[in-house]
Structures are given as C-alpha cells and as structure tokens.
Amino acid sequence: QVQLQQWGAGLLKPSETLSLTCAVYGGSFSGYYWSWIRQPPGKGLEWIGEINHSGTINYNASLKSRTIISLDTSKNQLSLNLDSVTAADTAVYYCARHGVRGFSYWYFDLWGRGTLVTVSS
Amino acid sequence: EIVLTQSPATMSLSPGERATLSCRASQSVSSYLGWYQQPPGQAPRLLIYDASNRATGIPARFSGSGSGTDFTLTISSLEPEDFAVYYCQQRSSWPRTFGQGTKLEIK
Numbered sequence: 001q002v003q004l005q006q007w008g009a010g011l012l013k014p015s016e017t018l019s020l021t022c023a024v025y026g027g028s029f030s031g032y033y034w035s036w037i038r039q040p041p042g043k044g045l046e047w048i049g050e051i052n053h054s055g056t057i058n059y060n061a062s063l064k065s066r067t068i069i070s071l072d073t074s075k076n077q078l079s080l081n082l083d084s085v086t087a088a089d090t091a092v093y094y095c096a097r098h099g100v101r102g103f104s105y106w107y108f109d110l111w112g113r114g115t116l117v118t119v120s121s
Numbered sequence: 122e123i124v125l126t127q128s129p130a131t132m133s134l135s136p137g138e139r140a141t142l143s144c145r146a147s148q149s150v151s152s153y154l155g156w157y158q159q160p161p162g163q164a165p166r167l168l169i170y171d172a173s174n175r176a177t178g179i180p181a182r183f184s185g186s187g188s189g190t191d192f193t194l195t196i197s198s199l200e201p202e203d204f205a206v207y208y209c210q211q212r213s214s215w216p217r218t219f220g221q222g223t224k225l226e227i228k
Contacts, residue, residue: 035217045157045165045208047217060216061122094164104170106212107155109177111164 002027004095004112008080012119018082022095022112029053029076033098035108036069036080038091046091048080050098085119092116123147125209127220133228140196142223144209149189153213156185156194159222160205168207169194199225 008020020036030053039045049059051069059067068081078095093115096108124147134140144154152172157165167176169185172192182197196203204227209220 044221045210045219047219050217058215062216099167099170099176104155104167104174104176106153106217107167107170107176107210108157108165109167111166114164 002097002110004097004110006093006095006112006115008093008115008117010116010118012085012117014086014119014121015084016119018080018085018089018093018117018119020080020093020095020115020117022078022080024076024078024097029071029073031101033105034071034078035096035098036078037094037096037108038089039094039114040088040091048082048093051078085117087119090117090119122216123150123211123214123218125211125218125220127207127209127223129223130221131224131226133226134199135228136199136201138199140194140199140203140225142194142196142207142225144187144192144194144220146190146192146211146213150211150213152188153211154185154187154192155210155212156183157208157210157219158203158205159208160202165208196225201227 003025033052035050036048051057066083095112097110099109128143156169159165173185206222
C-alpha cells in the first residue's frame with residue numbers, strides 16, 4: 001500500500017524558509033503528478049503547486065515568486081521550499097499524489113498526513 | 122483564477138437522511154470538478170472526479186452531477202462517518218482552486 005510520509009520544521013520565524021519533504025513508500029514515483037497543498041487553521045484548502053516525474057512544474061501564481069518544488073527520484077522524495085515566510089503562511093501543509101492518467105489524473109487521490117507549520121516571532 | 126462557491130456553509134442533518142451539497146464556479150469548468158471529504162483532524166479524501174465519477178473505494182451512496190458552472194454532491198443516506206467537511210475542486214485551469222467547504226453536521 002502506497003504511503004506518503006512528510007517531515008520538516010514545524011516552527012519558523014518570520015523571513016525564514018519553510019522546507020518540507022515528502023517520501024513515497026510502497027509505490028512508484030514515476031507516471032504521476034505530485035502536489036503540495038496547504039490549509040490554514042480552521043480554513044479551506046489552497047493548492048501551492050505540482051511537479052511530475054519528468055520535472056514539469058506548475059505553481060500557484062500567488063506563491064510562485066517564493067516557492068520551489070523539486071523531486072529526488074533516487075530517494076522517491078518530493079520537496080517544498082517557501083521563502084520569506086510570514087504569519088499568513090501558518091498552515092497544515094500536505095503532499096498529495098495525483099490520480100492515474102485517464103481517470104483522476106488531475107485530482108489528489110492520495111494525501112500525506114500533513115505537517116503543521118507555524119510562523120511566529 | 123476560478124472561484125468556487127459552496128453552499129450551504131453548514132448543513133445539519135440526521136443519519137439516514139439525504140444530503141445535497143452545491144458548488145458553483147465563477148466561470149465554466151466543463152465537467153472538470155471533483156469533491157473531497159475531510160473528517161476532523163484528517164487529510165481530505167477524493168470522492169468524485171470529473172463531476173460524476175466515483176473514486177476507487179467510494180461507496181455508491183455518494184454521487185455527483187452537474188456541468189458548466191453548477192455542480193451537486195449527493196449523499197443518498199447519511200452514515201455516521203459521513204459527517205465531515207466537503208470541498209469541491211476544479212481542474213479546468215491553473216491554479217487549481219477549492220471551494221471554501223460545506224460542513225455537514227449531525228442534527
């Protein structure tokens with residue numbers, strides 16, 4: 001059974017860089033798109049960006065200037081870096097796998113458990 | 122950016138009742154809309170993709186309909202585990218966007 005395990009620093013100061021990693025266990029990394037999505041406490045979901053095995057990347061324009069999403073295919077890991085964080089970046093951050101091509105390819109059918117990142121001075 | 126507006130914000134129903142949740146898009150998304158369920162403290166789970174297709178393992182009591190700008194998620198007979206927050210999401214264009222959610226609570 002495929003699982004996504006996430007980790008990264010949970011408490012940051014304003015202006016620091018958020019760095020999260022998501023590892024894929026028990027399944028193939030290739031052939032899928034992978035996304036990062038965040039959810040501020042008590043609020044809705046915001047898509048941050050996506051990447052596929054070939055390195056094609058799409059970002060949310062609202063965060064693009066501060067965001068880097070990357071893959072390490074040798075380790076089956078996905079990473080998120082978000083620069084110059086503020087309190088507005090406080091959220092649970094999820095990594096998610098997209099569905100199978102031809103079916104739910106552009107939807108998020110497998111999610112990590114989420115990592116709460118708090119930005120506070 | 123396509124804005125998705127869900128209604129109602131909160132819905133109070135009893136187990137066994139039928140739930141009808143709405144999602145309206147600010148412009149046509151064709152049939153490129155999905156629905157997710159998020160229980161408290163958990164990650165979302167994909168229920169429906171492309172308006173009416175149930176994701177793997179989703180019970181038949183969940184169904185989706187609609188096209189263009191107006192979509193509906195129907196739960197035919199509520200089970201206790203169905204009380205959660207539901208989100209719609211469009212994949213018609215970037216950025217991918219979600220509705221603000223409908224909370225389905227026990228009456």
